[in-house]
Amino acid sequence: MSIEENKSVITAKNIRKEYVVKKHFLTGKVKEKVAAVKSVNFIVEEGKTLGIVGESGSGKSTTGEIVGGLQKPTYGSVYYYGKNIAEMTAEEHKEYRRNVQFIFQDPQGSMDPNYKIGEIISMPLFTLNIARDKKEANKMVDEILAKVGLDLNIKNKYPSEISGGQCQRAAIARALIVSPKVIICDEPVSALDVSIQAQIINLLKKLQKELNIAYIFISHDIGVVNYMSDTIIVMQNGAVVEAGEAKHVLLHPAEEYTKKLLDSAIIN
Numbered sequence: 001m002s003i004e005e006n007k008s009v010i011t012a013k014n015i016r017k018e019y020v021v022k023k024h025f026l027t028g029k030v031k032e033k034v035a036a037v038k039s040v041n042f043i044v045e046e047g048k049t050l051g052i053v054g055e056s057g058s059g060k061s062t063t064g065e066i067v068g069g070l071q072k073p074t075y076g077s078v079y080y081y082g083k084n085i086a087e088m089t090a091e092e093h094k095e096y097r098r099n100v101q102f103i104f105q106d107p108q109g110s111m112d113p114n115y116k117i118g119e120i121i122s123m124p125l126f127t128l129n130i131a132r133d134k135k136e137a138n139k140m141v142d143e144i145l146a147k148v149g150l151d152l153n154i155k156n157k158y159p160s161e162i163s164g165g166q167c168q169r170a171a172i173a174r175a176l177i178v179s180p181k182v183i184i185c186d187e188p189v190s191a192l193d194v195s196i197q198a199q200i201i202n203l204l205k206k207l208q209k210e211l212n213i214a215y216i217f218i219s220h221d222i223g224v225v226n227y228m229s230d231t232i233i234v235m236q237n238g239a240v241v242e243a244g245e246a247k248h249v250l251l252h253p254a255e256e257y258t259k260k261l262l263d264s265a266i267i268n
């Protein structure tokens with residue numbers, strides 16, 4: 001392992017993901033596959049943000065899901081602090097799942113509508129044996145709600161009873177409460193009003209500074225990705241077409257595709 005990889009919290013090496021889209025109706029033999037992700041490589045350093053940008057269908061979400069362990073790659077490997085996640089023991093895998101959290105585009109859709117916000121945020125404390133009892137869990141929920149700028153009375157509300165922005169703050173609280181090393185933010189502001197988008201982006205920035213969390217920040221909006229990221233990969237048709245320091249990629253885009261993403265961000 002190189003020194004550079006040693007410093008990284010996540011390393012993705014030659015990740016490829018193929019989906020079977022056609023099988024023989026009698027034999028079940030695979031007739032057609034599509035590659036959603038092709039040979040993707042990157043490093044995410046502690047406390048830094050890697051932005052993944054690209055148009056719809058370019059493979060961003062699939063990449064995030066593979067890194068977060070929600071899907072297995074067809075080829076390639078993901079390393080968490082140098083340990084291949086496919087070779088982890090059950091205990092190591094549990095620890096990795098705790099340390100790599102997600103925030104999705106639709107926070108309401110990612111929460112069970114039958115539970116109150118307080119229960120939703122405290123749930124991982126019990127499933128991961130972090131809190132000893134309800135009192136301790138409640139104290140931790142109160143602390144995390146203050147961190148994400150939510151009023152304590154939100155604990156007794158259902159996801160359907162709060163706004164999209166409040167719900168995304170609650171989703172951030174649920175991710176944060178287990179003290180993760182990485183949060184995979186998959187289009188976390190795309191579904192929100194423009195005025196709320198800036199609040200959530202700035203909250204994520206503030207939390208990163210305070211808690212030294214790394215983000216994998218996925219968005220089709222190169223402007224938002226630029227604001228959030230230290231390094232960027234630009235994806236097209238499942239492949240990385242450009243990668244590097246955010247400032248450099250944005251100021252000196254080498255690819256026509258990146259220039260087009262930049263033009264559309266300026267118009268918007």
Ligand SMILES: Nc1ncnc2c1ncn2[C@@H]1O[C@H](COP(=O)(O)OP(=O)(O)OP(=O)(O)O)[C@@H](O)[C@H]1O
Nearest residue numbers: 019034036054055056057058059060061062063220
């Ligand atoms: N389960 C699946 N079966 C077949 N094809 C899939 C599956 N999941 C994703 N794909 C295809 O893989 C490609 C990449 O999808 P992915 O969702 O990762 O892209 P994306 O960049 O996140 O796009 P979006 O922003 O629209 O979600 C797309 O062409 C998609 O249709």
